[in-house]
Amino acid sequence: QVQLQESDPGLVKPSGTLSLTCAVSGGSISGSNWWSWVRQPPGKGLEWIGEMYHSGSSNYNPSLKSRVTISVDKSKNQFSLKVSSMTAADTAVYYCAMRNGDYAWFDPWGQGTLVTVSS
Amino acid sequence: DIQMTQSPSSLSASVGDRVTITCRASQSISSYLNWYQQKPGKAPKLLIYAASSLQSGVPSRFSGSGSGTDFTLTISSLQPEDFATYYCQQSYNTPRTFGPGTKVDIK
Numbered sequence: 001q002v003q004l005q006e007s008d009p010g011l012v013k014p015s016g017t018l019s020l021t022c023a024v025s026g027g028s029i030s031g032s033n034w035w036s037w038v039r040q041p042p043g044k045g046l047e048w049i050g051e052m053y054h055s056g057s058s059n060y061n062p063s064l065k066s067r068v069t070i071s072v073d074k075s076k077n078q079f080s081l082k083v084s085s086m087t088a089a090d091t092a093v094y095y096c097a098m099r100n101g102d103y104a105w106f107d108p109w110g111q112g113t114l115v116t117v118s119s
Numbered sequence: 120d121i122q123m124t125q126s127p128s129s130l131s132a133s134v135g136d137r138v139t140i141t142c143r144a145s146q147s148i149s150s151y152l153n154w155y156q157q158k159p160g161k162a163p164k165l166l167i168y169a170a171s172s173l174q175s176g177v178p179s180r181f182s183g184s185g186s187g188t189d190f191t192l193t194i195s196s197l198q199p200e201d202f203a204t205y206y207c208q209q210s211y212n213t214p215r216t217f218g219p220g221t222k223v224d225i226k
Binding site for chain 2 (some may be wrong): 045046047048051059060061062063095100101103104105106107109110111112
């Protein structure tokens with residue numbers, strides 16, 4: 001059973017870059033699934049950030065595309081998210097998730113990590 | 120982008136009640152619709168995928184229906200552990216988008 005665990009960057013300074021990793025256990029990142037990031041500002045709804053396949057194929061939310069990079073590290077069985085030019089509006093709980101099947105549902109999810117943008 | 124709306128935005132119900140939540144897409148998405156439950160401080164949990172398929176381990180009191188633009192999540196008999204926020208998500212294309220959520224609380 002696949003389990004996901006996000007790293008914990010905590011505080012990011014305005015204009016800085018967020019770097020997060022999601023460790024995959026119980027399965028291979030080189031399988032048939034895509035690897036995704038979703039975020040949730042405090043008290044608000046869910047926003048899809050993007051996804052990547054182990055081959056390097058990727059899809060990004062156009063609203064964030066210019067600032068976001070997702071990568072896969074097969075040697076470490078993990079995937080990563082970088083978001084540049086962070087502002088207070090990027091303060092959120094960031095989740096990693098596995099995308100399944102043709103109907104692209106997200107399961108499982110990591111436990112989430114709160115990223116606060118503050119000086 | 121495909122816009123997702125949900126109604127109601129919140130509802131109050133009692134244990135044992137039948138609860139129905141509606142999700143509407145801004146264009147036809149066939150059956151590319153998934154439902155999640157989220158409790159405070161926790162990650163979303165998949166309930167239903169492909170509009171009507173029950174995720175393994177999810178109680179059978181949860182069901183989903185619909186296709187095209189209109190979808191429904193039904194809880195046949197609300198249990199204490201079902202008080203949570205429910206989100207729909209379209210997977211027809213990217214960007215994948217979620218509905219704003221429906222909060223179910225205790226009457």
